[in-house]
Amino acid sequence: MNAMDTPLCLHQPRRVEIGRGAVARVGAFAEGAVRCLVIASGPTAQYVDRLCLPGHVEVIDSVPPEPDLPAFDAVLEVARRVQPDLVVGLGGGSVMDVAKLVAALWDGTQALLDVTGPNRVAGRRTRLAQVATTAGTGSEAGTRALLTDPDTHAKIAVESPHLLADLAVLDPELTFSVPPAVTAATGVDAMAHCVEAFTNIRAHALIDGYARLGIDLVGRYLARAVADGQDGEARAGMMLASYYGGLCLGPVNTAAGHALAYPLGTRLKLPHGLANAIIFPHVLAFNESASPEKTAEVARALGLPGGGAARLLDAAHGFCAGLGLEMRLSQHGAQATDYALWAQEAHAIRRLMDNNPRDMSVAQVVEIYTAAH
Template sequence: MKEITLLQPQKIVFGTNCIDKFVNDYLKLGLNRLFIITMPVIRPLISNMVERLNKNGIHIEFYEKICNEPSITDFDALMAEAKKFGADSFLGIGGGSILDITKLVATLINSNQKIEDLFGIDLINQKGKWFACMPTTAGTGSEVSPNAILLDEKDSLKKGVVSPYLIADAAYIDPKLTWSVPAKITAETGMDALTHCIEAYTNKFAHPIVDMYALQGIKLIASNIFKAVTDGNNVEAREAMALGSMYGGLCLGPVNTAAVHALSYPLGGEFHISHGLSNAILLPSVMKFNYTANLKKYADIAIAFGAKRGTTDEETALNGVDYITNLSIKCGIPTTLTEIGIPQEAVSRMAKAAMKVQRLLKNNPREVTETDACDIYNNLYK
């Protein structure tokens, strides 16, 4: 069996109301200048936690200006505020965008390295300040992954930083924080988490250890996403989605994603389409392109979805592609680029941009050429 390295936080706390444990854990660290990166809408959800920290003499500064997927400009502004406060620790509470930028700022606050030089794998040269992550969406799995994504405005392309130093010291995954997430965001982030699991399981560098996380994540998300979308207060569905998202995040370090994510980056970079929506639209088209490279694995994931088993692996795999398309429709997610206003004339430049994301394309079970990328995009027009 080939070698694999599993990277994850030193502490993972999972369960409804587990954010209460954060205060007890934090107070044992001997730190007292906590920089919290979040959004105004989240403040009421953590008021008791903040009150307890304040009563114990912890100085807290909030940063609540990240409203969209973060850019290098956002990173620079946040870094300046964190340095001004003199933060000795960080807590990111939010979706993947919040968690990603928290990881980067906490890790680089004492570094002389420039963010523009760190896009790629293993380029960060030292650990930064202590930081923890609390996800409020069941989507990116960033709370347990070594990855962070930023928009490089100069290239109009989202780019990734991957480093073991971006692994959180602690992750507190409290499904209760996802209860108030709107249906649209629940659907899109859920499809992102599902894509992580699918791309890890069918990856060129897949591994049996990671396959366990991936398949279980697929089962949990596929069977619960519609329930969570239609009834945000369904506790069991929210817990299942949070767990499935965490499993997807655990896949990102050792195996990572592939062509769906690579092709989604130009949609986010040029047209500012959300990451989850980009992945959801691209997923069936990429699956249809990929499935012949590993019929058995694509049949496996179809069965994990709950799709109809065919008389052959190929038939089962294609049933899985149809299942994903229909699941998106049920959850109110567009299934074509036409529906979200992406002009077909943009296909060639999106394909060129996607080909720069070799960090992910190299993982794909089939080689993707620029012509292939154009075909995958063009299949999503009606």
């Protein structure tokens, strides 16, 4: 088989609203709803009124950046009290992941651990709208949700078509207030989704198309969005790049880059986007020898020079640092003595590491963390 005839299943939201003011169209979608549950974070709750929702509206604005099982259980308890006929995720990836799981589980008998893994969710009767307020995870497009196990510090992944949004909203105006550093980190996360799917051993011609579009949009618009948060064209371009990245995740998923980033979030408490930005240049360069042609495409789209892995590492690192990101793990509180444990945890995430185009040992993971120190 080749990338054209390899079997593939691609799920997308039933309806997508894009563009300035798109958030106001949630109200029409929600017509007939009696009890609406909006799941948000502190900064995103300001947009609830712009949803124009009918009926009783209950707002939960306490979802943390890296939600764990207790945080999810607290939201689920509220949902079971409210008994919503519409769930709205209003925020970034963490918020939208929680919204997916709440919509699927609040009125059923399955617990979270019952549905961990692929295709174990029994079904969903509650409508789900996902309104993105950052341009990074692409969670509004996908069928996966991630939570952190506080005991093991590992990510719990749930994957099911029943987590798919009935409505996804990409309104660039909701990202105008996102600070430059967050814009930069989430933008690199969106790019990493596309790049890791593009160079993945499971890469497929259909997904390659979305990945190329996403990488190109990042190359054209991320620096502009960081420099001027009110640049509507750049913000819209980055929201679309994030959406394309989300489409890449479903049938192909990410690889070593995200596996190495996860311990930085669970152990070091780094925001997901920043963790991926720190790791991105190192894994891109590491994989260059296994995927030279596609890596060269990535470099061209981002305006980076070719010339081998070492030069690529320097250039990709400069690309991220030039966006204002602090790329040294030591500046985020990491200790060199941490890396052996984190490397073992990252290496054990086989659902991602097994996708990488080049095999990576525990020792090589330590080398990458050390290089990023």
